[in-house]
Amino acid sequence: AxxxxxxxxxxxxxxxxxxxxxxxxxxxxxxxxFWYVQYPNRxxxxxxxxxxxxxxxxxxxxxxxxxxxxxxxFHLKKPSALVSDSALxxxxxxxxxxxxxxKLIFGQGTTLQVKP
Amino acid sequence: EPEVTQTPSHQVTQMGQEVxxxxxxxSNHLYFYWYRQILGQKVEFLVSFYNNEISExxxxxxxxxSVERPDGxxxxxxxxxxxxxxxxxYFCASRRTGSSGANVLTFGAGSRLTVL
Numbered sequence: 001a002x003x004x005x006x007x008x009x010x011x012x013x014x015x016x017x018x019x020x021x022x023x024x025x026x027x028x029x030x031x032x033x034f035w036y037v038q039y040p041n042r043x044x045x046x047x048x049x050x051x052x053x054x055x056x057x058x059x060x061x062x063x064x065x066x067x068x069x070x071x072x073x074f075h076l077k078k079p080s081a082l083v084s085d086s087a088l089x090x091x092x093x094x095x096x097x098x099x100x101x102x103k104l105i106f107g108q109g110t111t112l113q114v115k116p
Numbered sequence: 117e118p119e120v121t122q123t124p125s126h127q128v129t130q131m132g133q134e135v136x137x138x139x140x141x142x143s144n145h146l147y148f149y150w151y152r153q154i155l156g157q158k159v160e161f162l163v164s165f166y167n168n169e170i171s172e173x174x175x176x177x178x179x180x181x182s183v184e185r186p187d188g189x190x191x192x193x194x195x196x197x198x199x200x201x202x203x204x205x206y207f208c209a210s211r212r213t214g215s216s217g218a219n220v221l222t223f224g225a226g227s228r229l230t231v232l
Contacts, residue, residue, distance in 0.1 A: 034220070102221070
């Protein structure tokens with residue numbers, strides 16, 4: 001069964017500092033990994049994905065994430081945080097095996113708070 | 117940019133009443149999903165739908181729930197007899213077909229259901 005863990009309920013960082021939001025996953029086949037962001041009273045917005053290839057993937061708004069197969073991790077990073085990055089971030093995984101429905105399994109979410 | 121549209125944005129209903137939540141997926145997408153998010157909790161998979169039938173459903177998706185695509189445009193989630201614990205934000209999502217799993221789920225803004 002697929003699962004995703006986001007060990008931190010909240011991450012606090014000062015504006016201009018680097019940020020990391022952690023994610024580990026478990027999946028039986030090859031993992032397809034995603035990050036989504038949710039602003040208050042809004043839907044989920046896609047940030048970036050890892051399917052294959054380079055372990056470091058770049059996405060929207062300056063975010064990037066690094067796929068680490070040995071540690072089964074897919075941490076979200078940004079070199080310099082902005083106050084406007086404050087939101088709820090979800091990591092998600094999909095089993096890339098054939099025949100699956102493409103459903104994503106989400107982690108519990110991490111609230112990122114960027115203080116001026 | 118194409119969007120997934122959900123209506124209503126907020127519905128208040130009495131326990132035991134039937135509720136229909138509507139979604140208009142992106143026009144060239146053929147996989148459809150419903151997720152729900154109870155306040156402050158993770159985003160949970162309910163059901164996936166492809167080729168006019170349910171392709172996968174979770175334990176949450178019991179006999180009280182049903183989905184249909186009545187006219188080739190709308191994708192609806194029906195809750196036959198609502199319970200207090202059905203109060204949540206319900207998200208519709210869609211994605212393109214394709215042999216690869218790279219296709220991203222695009223989410224709507226959600227429908228907030230409050231059961232009194």
